[in-house]
Amino acid sequence: MTETATYKSPSALRIYLGQLAQNPMGLMGLILVLIVVGTAIFAPWLAPYDPNQIMLGPRMGSPSAAHWLGTDHLGRDLLSRVIAGGRIAMLVAVATLGAAMTIGLALGLIAGYGPKWLDNILLLVFDAIRSFPVIVFGLAVVTLIGPSLYTVILVVAITSIPIYARIVRTQTQTLRSAEFILAEKAMGASTFRILGLHVLPNVLGPLLILASMDVPMVIATEAGLSFLGMGVRPPAPSWGTILNDGYNFIRNSPWPVIAGSVPIILVTLGFTFLGEALRDIFDPKLRRNL
Amino acid sequence: MAIYALQRVFLSALIIAVAVTLLNVMLHLVPGDPAVMVLGPRATPELIERTREAMGLDRPFAIQMMTFFGNLLRGDMGTDVFTGRSVTTIVMEALPYTLSLISVSILWAAAIGIPLGAYSSIRRNTWIDRVTGVLSVGTISIPSFVMALYGVLIFAVWLGWLPAIGAGEGLGDQIIHLILPAFAVGVSWVGYIARIVRASMLEVMGESHVRMARAFGLTERRITRAYVLRIAVLPAVTLIGAGVAHLFSAAVFVEVIFARPGIGALIVAAVNERNYPIVLGAVLITTAIIVLATLISDLVIAWLDPRQREGL
Numbered sequence: 159m160t161e162t163a164t165y166k167s168p169s170a171l172r173i174y175l176g177q178l179a180q181n182p183m184g185l186m187g188l189i190l191v192l193i194v195v196g197t198a199i200f201a202p203w204l205a206p207y208d209p210n211q212i213m214l215g216p217r218m219g220s221p222s223a224a225h226w227l228g229t230d231h232l233g234r235d236l237l238s239r240v241i242a243g244g245r246i247a248m249l250v251a252v253a254t255l256g257a258a259m260t261i262g263l264a265l266g267l268i269a270g271y272g273p274k275w276l277d278n279i280l281l282l283v284f285d286a287i288r289s290f291p292v293i294v295f296g297l298a299v300v301t302l303i304g305p306s307l308y309t310v311i312l313v314v315a316i317t318s319i320p321i322y323a324r325i326v327r328t329q330t331q332t333l334r335s336a337e338f339i340l341a342e343k344a345m346g347a348s349t350f351r352i353l354g355l356h357v358l359p360n361v362l363g364p365l366l367i368l369a370s371m372d373v374p375m376v377i378a379t380e381a382g383l384s385f386l387g388m389g390v391r392p393p394a395p396s397w398g399t400i401l402n403d404g405y406n407f408i409r410n411s412p413w414p415v416i417a418g419s420v421p422i423i424l425v426t427l428g429f430t431f432l433g434e435a436l437r438d439i440f441d442p443k444l445r446r447n448l
Numbered sequence: 449m450a451i452y453a454l455q456r457v458f459l460s461a462l463i464i465a466v467a468v469t470l471l472n473v474m475l476h477l478v479p480g481d482p483a484v485m486v487l488g489p490r491a492t493p494e495l496i497e498r499t500r501e502a503m504g505l506d507r508p509f510a511i512q513m514m515t516f517f518g519n520l521l522r523g524d525m526g527t528d529v530f531t532g533r534s535v536t537t538i539v540m541e542a543l544p545y546t547l548s549l550i551s552v553s554i555l556w557a558a559a560i561g562i563p564l565g566a567y568s569s570i571r572r573n574t575w576i577d578r579v580t581g582v583l584s585v586g587t588i589s590i591p592s593f594v595m596a597l598y599g600v601l602i603f604a605v606w607l608g609w610l611p612a613i614g615a616g617e618g619l620g621d622q623i624i625h626l627i628l629p630a631f632a633v634g635v636s637w638v639g640y641i642a643r644i645v646r647a648s649m650l651e652v653m654g655e656s657h658v659r660m661a662r663a664f665g666l667t668e669r670r671i672t673r674a675y676v677l678r679i680a681v682l683p684a685v686t687l688i689g690a691g692v693a694h695l696f697s698a699a700v701f702v703e704v705i706f707a708r709p710g711i712g713a714l715i716v717a718a719v720n721e722r723n724y725p726i727v728l729g730a731v732l733i734t735t736a737i738i739v740l741a742t743l744i745s746d747l748v749i750a751w752l753d754p755r756q757r758e759g760l
Contacts, residue, residue: 286466289738293697294712294731297719298471301727302478378591382701385593386716405597405705412601419594426589 177439184435190428194421197241198248205238209395218411228413230403236417239395244421246307246396250380254311255369258318263365265319266326267353271334277327284320292317292379300388310380310389318372322365329361363440371433374426381422397422452750460743467735468520471728472513525729530721535729538714543733545615545710549702550695552626553634554688561641562684566677568642569649580646584639592698596632596705603628613707629706633698637691641684649680682749689745693738 178184197204207213212232216222219229227236269280296313303309333339333356342352377397383389384398385405392399397418404414491499507515519525525535568577604612616625652658653676661671700712707713711730718726 282462282466283470285463286470289463289467289693289735289742290731291693291696291700291734291738293700294715294734297700297715298727298731299474301719301722301724302475374589382591382593382697385701386704388716388719401593401597405600408597408600409605412605415597415601419597422594423590426591427585430585430589 174439178435181435181438183431184438187428187431187433187435190424191432194244194425194428195248198245201241201245205235205241207235207238209238209242210234210393218407218413220411220413227417228411230400230414231407231410236400236414239400240397240417240421242395243397243400243418244425246390246394247377247380247421247425250307250311250314251373251376254314254318254376255372257311257315259322259365259369261315262319262322263326263358263361266323266361267330267357269323270327270330271349271353271357280323280327284323287317287320290317293382296379296383297386297388300383305383305388305391307390307394310383313383314376314379318376321372322368325364325368326361329364330357333357333360367433367437367440370429370436373429373433377422377425381418449750453747456743456746460739464736464739465517467739468517468732469513471731472516475724475728476509520732525732526725528723528726530723535725538726539711539729539733542709542711542714542730545708546696546699546703546712547737549626549629549633549699549708549710550692553630553698554637554691554695556630557634557637558641558684558688561638562645562681564638565642565645565684566649566672566680569646569653569680570672572650577646580642584643587636587639588643590636591701592632592636593701593705595635596629596702599628599632600705615708615710625706625708629702629708632702632705633695637688640687640691644683644687645680648683649676652676652680679753682753685745685748685752689742689748692741696734696738 178188206226212234213229216225216229217233218231219225219233221228225235225237227240230236230239265280269277292313295317296310299313300309303312330353339352339356342356380389381396381398381401384396385402386398387402389398390396392402400414400418404412404416404418408415523536525539527534528538564580568580571577599610600612603610610628611625612628614625616622658671658675661675696711699710700715702708703710703712704716711734715727715730718724718730
């Protein structure tokens with residue numbers, strides 16, 4: 159028995175994946191998210207038909223071998239529309255959360271590290287924006303600049319910025335009096351160096367977890383505004399416009415409502431489970447006030 | 449307490465003022481003439497000029513803001529572009545429908561969510577706790593408009609048990625018309641409230657004053673009711689206070705889907721005819737109510753839990 163036991167320490171990623179695998183809800187969330195993201199990326203190859211193609215087949219047909227989710231009031235294939243709608247939903251989610259996180263990060267760093275008066279002004283503006291009901295505020299913006307995909311992105315980004323900015327601000331404030339930051343300062347580090355090299359890496363984690371838990375909110379808002387006819391314009395196949403078609407013909411066929419709503423519910427479940435598992439793994443202390 | 453309350457009231461007024469300013473700045477940041485926007489592209493130049501004057505757009509922005517605030521303090525939010533009626537009257541007529549929908553929804557959700565959360569925290573890790581947990585996440589995951597659509601589909605179209613259109617005439621009829629909308633708005637709140645009450649119950653049960661009570665030999669039932677639940681409902685109060693904004697958003701969908709009168713239906717109709725004064729008025733009123741709800745929930749918490757007053 160002269161062999162020396164070689165112990166290779168597992169990589170961090172492997173530990174996290176292991177922890178995620180032990181959390182059945184988190185694993186289920188991850189799988190759901192991967193399915194949805196994968197479908198969104200490969201949408202044009204996966205969809206059996208052109209989502210906007212009006213076909214001569216049955217209108218408002220029930221699921222069949224040719225149309226797995228049935229057809230809508232114009233005879234369009236619902237499965238193809240749902241798949242294409244997922245692409246729009248993901249696009250909106252990525253664009254919105256990217257913009258909201260970047261601006262929120264910048265404003266949060268300014269509020270947390272800058273002078274007190276600026277902090278107070280920013281907090282007041284954040285609180286004011288947070289007291290707008292998202293959908294009502296969105297409708298006001300639609301009146302001003304008209305309904306479109308970009309309006310949806312703008313509305314959700316503006317209303318989410320305060321949430322991210324507040325988290326970053328709180329984290330920055332705790333960090334600014336931490337000893338390692340004080341040491342940096344004593345050695346003459348510039349504000350940019352401190353913020354970029356020391357504060358940023360520490361706030362990025364919680365921010366990303368929050369963002370992953372916010373995806374359902376963004377998707378529901380997009381679908382909701384599109385449902386009201388104030389978001390993505392028909393005939394573009396958003397899950398919201400599919401639901402709107404389904405609502406208008408709800409007495410004729412339940413399938414458009416079912417086809418439009420099931421992906422919304424699955425996406426929400428997926429990102430919620432995944433986000434909660436990530437939060438438990440990375441930062442059990444992070445609690446979010448709704 | 450009085451100082452704390454005054455500070456909160458002042459801060460709330462300030463937040464409303466900032467919100468109003470933001471909305472007005474937004475209106476002016478948008479490229480294009482608001483008068484043209486209101487009148488549509490085919491308006492004559494004379495008509496545009498007259499509307500600009502009527503809306504006060506020919507004066508400097510600062511003056512417009514001052515006038516707007518002055519009018520607002522007198523309860524004047526301008527006039528409807530089409531009918532010439534006062535925006536305040538129109539919004540106030542719609543408000544009771546939305547407020548009753550929202551309050552009934554949150555009340556039934558709290559009436560079920562709080563006991564459910566409390567019960568599953570006492571019976572921790574039993575099957576009832578697990579079922580509650582899964583149901584909570586499940587209901588939270590369904591947006592209100594999806595819930596409303598399924599309500600229409602199942603109870604109005606398939607079963608034909610409940611009406612799906614309008615607000616009803618007379619008290620009994622109105623209550624029947626409220627069932628499906630209130631269900632759709634409230635159901636995800638059952639999950640939210642149950643989850644937060646369960647979590648905070650578990651937290652409070654670990655505190656030393658509860659151990660003390662147990663050491664004195666008080667019954668579990670008495671400890672739960674008098675010492676744990678009283679503190680554990682506080683986060684639920686905050687959640688509901690901060691959630692009024694979400695309730696208004698949900699009410700917009702539900703009012704459209706069930707063709708109920710109310711603020712949401714009013715706004716959607718106004719957006720479709722680009723009636724900006726109505727939209728602005730409705731946004732202002734809902735925002736003010738939301739700030740007020742947050743204020744009330746903060747004060748209730750300060751009253752129930754004196755520790756909160758210190759940490760301002």
